Amino acid sequence: MRTPLLLLICLLVLIVSTPCKADLSLTLDDKEMAQADAMYQQYCSLCHGKDREGYKADHAPSLKSESMLSTAYPQLLFDTISWGRVNSAMDGYSKEAGGPLSDADIILLIRWLAQKERISPIELGEASVQGNALNGKVIYSENCVSCHGVNGEGVTAPAIADQLFLSSATDNYLKHAIVYGREGTPMQSFSNKLHDEEINDIVAYLRSQASGWRPTPLELAKWPEPEEFVINPKGSNPTFNLRDGRYVPAKEVVQALESNNKLIILDTRPGSAWQRIHIPGAVPMPYYRDKSRIAEYLPNDDTWIVAYCACPHAASDSVVNHLRSLGYKNTAVIDEGILKWIEMGLPVEAGKDKANKK
Template sequence: MHSLSYKKTLNYLIWLSLTLLPVLASSSLYAQENGAALYKQHCSACHSNTGEGGIGLPLATPSVIESLPDSYIKKTIIQGRPGRIMPAFDQLSADEVDAIVGHMRLWGEQKVSNDTTPIKGNALKGKATYQQHCASCHGQNLEGNTLGTGVTFSRDRSLPVMPPALNNAGFLDAASDAMLKYSISHGRIGTPMPAFADTLTEPQINDVVSYIRAAHQQQAKPPVDEDALSLMYDSPLDFDETVDAVRSTISAYNFRTFPDRYIEQGLTDEFSSNKKQVIIRFCNFKKLYDAIRIEPRIGTILPCKITIFETEDGEVKLVTVNIKRYGSLFNNAQLDKALEAISEAYEEILDEVTL
């Protein structure tokens, strides 16, 4: 009797395993296919469809993918790199992020320990070692030896990939001490990052890790600027006088003006366009270049524009983007500094016309 019951149970388990095996295999295959599609949609533009890199890191390079823990990849996808070219994909679900990571794991397995225990070292000694061996690529202050976001044209042409900014909050939040130590020790073959296991002692490597980690602990969150993204001024002049005054003042501030455009231009025929709504475009090419080479996306609001329109009540308004507030969205100190002069010129032009 017991033998019969045992056989029934065994037969049931065999049937169950044979039934579920194709389902599990199908689910795994779906996850891989879904991960490949998600990677192609969200990641391939910078990292290439095969992970060979471009603007972004060559993720499929064995020495790279094996140095990246799953936790690091997931946090990087979700949080991005504030102030760098890597955006945050926080709109993706946890399952979608897992699928992308699963797809990337086809290029190589993780070799870094998942241990999150902080490494104990001497940060002061680590700073000296860092300055000697690391600063030439990663910057004197861990900021990355490059301008701005790390796109191709803002990096040293001799570097095939962009050295990461080690003081970036997104990087430091994602990277464990174990990952930092592994990367320093083993390097990344196929990139300019050498292995230091034979150059530095383990205590020296621990010191460098502690120095990098100290930068994370010292960071403070930037203040939130609640200013509006656009600014509006009232003009004391009539419409035509305001337009002339803006053009004249722009030229006085060493900006080049472009032909004016009516707001409705291209949306209706030229005879029907409202001639009391005009966009004045202007640019200082040196300032424009300084800003765009740091953050190309700032080009969405450049060249500078001031919109002038007359309301039904006869009031004349001037509207422009708050370039300082807009620039702060990129969380990039270099960009903030570059935009400061443009922002001041904006304010002085508008004040001179409207006061």
């Protein structure tokens, strides 16, 4: 039983960017478990919950599901943590993507996740599932849209029409999730509701939306210097109408930028998200940054400090809460978050755009 398991792991590792010689056994010692637990609490618990229960922010799924962990380990877990999910609040944490974690860190984290639930990786095979995508679209619309969205964008459940996800998730991974569901989550088993052919059709429909995404390191830009933090330093202060004394409408932030008002905008998502796309002039201030450094170089005067994330509030709320605890008064959170900001057609830029301007 041990030899086939190690062979499976090695074969899976060949598919991803981790070295095959990496230790992926589920035998972490107490020191390694404590190190991984600390990483999880710092980077993951905000959305996935302190006990991996999920759904603390942005409908982030449970990371305790044996069904998910046993079929996603190690490739899909590694890819998802490394590169995130396109068009979602889950951004990449790999240093190659502009995040804080090395490959070794991510490998330790996925080993910890698997060991916490004592899972045994399941061999699902690489064979494609044959089905009718057009019929699958109809079945999907009747059974899946309320949670996963009309276009698989995710509503109260994870996005499943994401190119990154579909580039790593095999057909049999998708089918296994539909057949068996995810215990401890709202994702039910459809084995007694749909025929095998119908499930195959759904898999074919989901697969039809993949377009060959590949993990490509970004052209990383240098983060702004402290003297660049304040936008329009000689401008006047903006006037904001805050909901609940905290949340500012996106249109008022845009108006402040167009009026050359003085303010600071903080992007509280992972650094990789800022590299990929951000509001012009935004300063990366990841929510997981050491608390002693969140206020580093931020003026504590009348300058407005506006934070945003994608959830749309969890990460930005945590940063603003900390700033307010330090006595910062003119602080706010962009109510809609950046995903809605982009959907509204408001201005954004990528980190590489900033790099190319210099």
